[in-house]
Amino acid sequence: MKALAKLHAKPGIWMADTERPEVGHNDLLIKIRKTAICGTDMHIYHWDEWSQKTIPVPMVVGHEYVGEVADMGQEVTGFKVGDRVSGEGHITCGHCRNCRAGRRHLCRNTTGVGVNRPGAFAEYLVIPAFNAFKIPDNISDELASIFDPFGNAVHTALSFDLVGEDVLITGAGPIGIMAAAVARHVGARHVVITDLNDYRLDLARKMGATRTVNVGKENLGEVMKELGMTEGFDVGLEMSGVPVAFRDMLAKMNHGGKIAMLGIPSEATAIDWNQVIFKGLVIKGIYGREMFETWYKMVSLLQSGLDLSPIITHRFEVEQFQQGFETMASGQSGKVVLSW
Ligand code: NAD
Ligand code: ZN
16 A cells, blocks of 8 residues: 555655555554544654664554544444544553553553554555544534644643633644634633744634734743733643743743643753742643543533634645645645645
8 A cells, every 4th residue: 555654764655555554353453544644653754863773664544534444353243344443642541540440541551653653644554443433514624634744732721620711822823723713712711822823823813813023023921911811821832842931921920820741851950949839829740531421521612613624725636745844844835735
């Protein structure tokens, strides 16, 4: 089958002819229709330090997708051939304490589709049926293909009550922008989002941010004054992974504020702990999506009118994958979707 694979231990990604994966007793075989390119795929593409340590070569990568069930193992129930599905990319062990308590997102033995095992940039993908999620008819293939990062945004944004609250989002990458849309949809008051990239800030404004701040040109403190915010933000969503953005967020939180952290800093980061202690801040780390509460919430948010479609800014046939990866690398895009 046709697949996009990391064939060599160097920058790039290659179209390859690979074996169709074998379907185990508890697995689904999914015929892929659309895939989206994630920031993680860009790390693998650029072959950074993390990828060199993590990604086996050769391997098919990718974990954002939608497709249809083509075959299934003999133990699988609840699915039939032809069902349209996306899937949770974190494969959990099922036997650790958290798994057994139904807190699968806290499994200590998680492995990743397209990271530790063959991924979705292929004509066919195999995952445990447990990880598959059926997509309702009124949700498009395109939107279903980005449920993985949309789920990161939803998990993070809905970690704390946002109704009537003032929310600061640092980082207007695709996930930060989707989080802004979710925050506004569920009833936040000010949804302020920061970045250094005007293309992305413009997209965030279109999708529900009430104020965008290019921190290269504007001062966040001044913006808060302009908005009449005399105390500080109630909720912070850290979605840049950039230490200076997190430090600025801590300084701009109100006492008793709550922060959900999704962005992954590339190295150990020092912060002013006095901000955390004397303000009584709550800081929560976020990894992946809740299984499967986040998935149900994603469907309900879309069905209750959340318009996520502007986040998909570029579409390519899979043969044009090189252009797709270059578009993502340029920073002048939202999500990039490839059709198989
Ligand atoms: P992204 O890299 O596209 O977005 C990050 C944004 O931060 C970029 O637009 C960048 O311009 C911006 N930025 C850089 N410096 C900034 C600053 N000083 N202030 C504000 N913004 C700044 O990433 P993404 O795909 O949207 O993901 C967001 C973050 O979440 C990344 O760090 C990613 O690694 C991480 N992530 C975590 C999980 C998880 O499970 N915890 C899952 C997916 C992604
Ligand atoms: Zn587990």
